[in-house]
Amino acid sequence: MAELTPKERMAIERHPMPEQRPEDRVKNFDEVPLGFADENAKREAARCLDCKTPQCVEGCPVRIDIPAFIKLIEKGDFDASAKKLRETNFLPAICGRVCPQDQQCELVCIIGKRGKPVAIGSLERFASDYERDNGLRKVPEVAASTGKKVAVVGSGPAGMTAAYEIRKRGHDVTVFEAFHRGGGVLVYGIPRFRLPLAVIDEDINFLEQMGVKFMYNTIVGKSMSLDDLMGPEWGFDSIFVGTGAGLPKMTGVPGENLNGVYSANEYLTRVYLMGANNFPDNVTPLYQGKKVGIIGAGNTAMDAARTAKRLGADVTVYYRRSEEEAPARTEELHHAKEEFITFKFLSNPTEFVGDDNFFIRQIKCDVMELGEADDSGRRRPQPTGESFVDDCDTAIMALGCDVNPIIPTSNPEIEVNKWGVVVANPETGATSKKGVFAGGDLITGGSTVIQAMGQAKVAAAALHEYVMSNGNAFGYWQD
Ligand SMILES: Cc1cc2nc3c(=O)[nH]c(=O)nc-3n(C[C@H](O)[C@H](O)[C@H](O)COP(=O)(O)OP(=O)(O)OC[C@H]3O[C@@H](n4cnc5c(N)ncnc54)[C@H](O)[C@@H]3O)c2cc1C
Numbered sequence: 001m002a003e004l005t006p007k008e009r010m011a012i013e014r015h016p017m018p019e020q021r022p023e024d025r026v027k028n029f030d031e032v033p034l035g036f037a038d039e040n041a042k043r044e045a046a047r048c049l050d051c052k053t054p055q056c057v058e059g060c061p062v063r064i065d066i067p068a069f070i071k072l073i074e075k076g077d078f079d080a081s082a083k084k085l086r087e088t089n090f091l092p093a094i095c096g097r098v099c100p101q102d103q104q105c106e107l108v109c110i111i112g113k114r115g116k117p118v119a120i121g122s123l124e125r126f127a128s129d130y131e132r133d134n135g136l137r138k139v140p141e142v143a144a145s146t147g148k149k150v151a152v153v154g155s156g157p158a159g160m161t162a163a164y165e166i167r168k169r170g171h172d173v174t175v176f177e178a179f180h181r182g183g184g185v186l187v188y189g190i191p192r193f194r195l196p197l198a199v200i201d202e203d204i205n206f207l208e209q210m211g212v213k214f215m216y217n218t219i220v221g222k223s224m225s226l227d228d229l230m231g232p233e234w235g236f237d238s239i240f241v242g243t244g245a246g247l248p249k250m251t252g253v254p255g256e257n258l259n260g261v262y263s264a265n266e267y268l269t270r271v272y273l274m275g276a277n278n279f280p281d282n283v284t285p286l287y288q289g290k291k292v293g294i295i296g297a298g299n300t301a302m303d304a305a306r307t308a309k310r311l312g313a314d315v316t317v318y319y320r321r322s323e324e325e326a327p328a329r330t331e332e333l334h335h336a337k338e339e340f341i342t343f344k345f346l347s348n349p350t351e352f353v354g355d356d357n358f359f360i361r362q363i364k365c366d367v368m369e370l371g372e373a374d375d376s377g378r379r380r381p382q383p384t385g386e387s388f389v390d391d392c393d394t395a396i397m398a399l400g401c402d403v404n405p406i407i408p409t410s411n412p413e414i415e416v417n418k419w420g421v422v423v424a425n426p427e428t429g430a431t432s433k434k435g436v437f438a439g440g441d442l443i444t445g446g447s448t449v450i451q452a453m454g455q456a457k458v459a460a461a462a463l464h465e466y467v468m469s470n471g472n473a474f475g476y477w478q479d
């Protein structure tokens with residue numbers, strides 16, 4: 001086929017990914033977007049202008065060579081495209097599904113300035129799914145053994161990436177995980193209709209095939225300390241900590257302790273990690289009423305709302321700012337709206353009202369308006385003086401999370417900032433405790449999968465330098 005001119009490329013419309021119809025998908029937990037067919041992927045790839053200085057690469061926290069992987073799709077060499085992705089990203093099938101592309105790579109795509117950006121995330125998903133579906137994925141090569149032992153604490157995207165990068169360099173790696181299975185928020189937070197379990201499990205399997213060992217049901221800081229791990233019994237030379245931000249924030253309004261009020265983390269964990277949606281086949285119960293109120297409008301809120309919908313509820317999202325300020329990915333908001341979820345923007349819950357048995361029955365809200373911009377640059381919501389009351393028999397608080405405190409509180413020598421976020425050197429991921437590196441939500445207080453991966457890569461490279469120099473690298477740790 002003759003090479004297309006830039007004008008011809010720009011004339012191609014962005015291909016929407018086919019999806020399950022809203023009225024069907026609210027009755028199941030299957031993935032909503034169905035993926036591109038080969039020809040659609042090639043046609044979407046043909047929209048890429050192969051810019052000389054591609055901004056999209058700068059927009060990707062792990063600097064995937066985006067034009068290169070897209071050009072391989074256009075040529076029809078899907079396997080090579082997946083291999084190109086894996087040069088920089090161990091988890092492309094996950095990132096293609098959950099990255100906030102609209103705020104990262106696609107935000108700065110040159111074509112996006114005139115029309116719609118190239119569907120980078122969808123193409124990333126396509127190439128990595130093609131590789132998986134056709135059994136083309138190869139176990140990554142591992143360097144000869146260095147004789148060094150490294151512990152990774154936490155098996156979320158930060159821990160998985162650190163384990164991969166450290167093992168690849170020839171070190172012996174053991175991942176310690178509090179839960180009975182790996183994946184972190186990817187498993188216990190992000191719903192199956194956005195990220196199927198098979199995708200995560202495949203990545204864990206590949207780590208195992210590389211020789212990474214997993215110790216589940218082990219809470220470092222409780223079952224054993226970091227010092228135990230670096231002491232004679234365990235003999236680890238260094239530790240990467242990626243224990244995330246799993247401590248839910250609550251509003252503190254009256255009635256928050258009523259039965260039927262959940263944190264989104266507890267709610268989602270019960271469903272996705274503990275299988276509560278299959279009660280009584282799974283023993284974890286989930287009390288859920290008919291009218292569910294979700295407080296917040298981030299990704300977690302959309303996940304909780306869409307889950308409650310699939311479990312048969314009438315769902316309303318309450319958010320104290322306007323839709324423009326809602327932190328959720330554009331796609332998640334769009335999907336939630338399509339799924340018949342009601343949004344009450346500029347509504348701030350002030351009280352949960354219970355019955356005589358202490359079960360929530362109503363939610364009281366102030367009607368808000370936006371005032372002057374605050375320190376975050378966003379216009380501050382303020383009460384208008386009006387209020388309303390809605391019936392509600394389950395409320396789910398999705399107001400964000402704080403850092404998991406177990407590692408910092410059990411290791412006071414690890415410096416934290418005033419929000420309890422672990423302080424790590426941005427160039428190395430080194431914490432204030434000798435030999436201990438960190439990455440992911442633990443050092444950001446809550447971010448994204450790809451940011452967690454990017455930080456884990458940085459920390460893994462520094463950790464390698466540290467163990468290979470027998471702890472002599474970096475001047476900032478005194479013995
Ligand atoms: C519901 C929800 C939806 C989200 N949606 C998106 C999205 O669409 N896109 C996106 O990019 N990001 C999303 N995020 C954010 C993203 O999931 C996180 O930024 C990312 O998972 C952080 O990775 P992590 O490895 O640092 O931590 P986590 O994924 O939290 O993993 C930490 C792991 O450490 C384990 N652990 C904790 N303490 C210990 C201990 N003491 N010992 C042993 N193990 C321990 C935990 O059990 C957990 O498995 C979402 C978050 C939530 C909660």
Ligand code: SF4
Pocket residue numbers: 059060061062063064066089095096099100101104105106120121124450
């Ligand atoms: S990893 Fe995320 S940010 Fe990077 S190219 Fe893929 S979708 Fe974009």
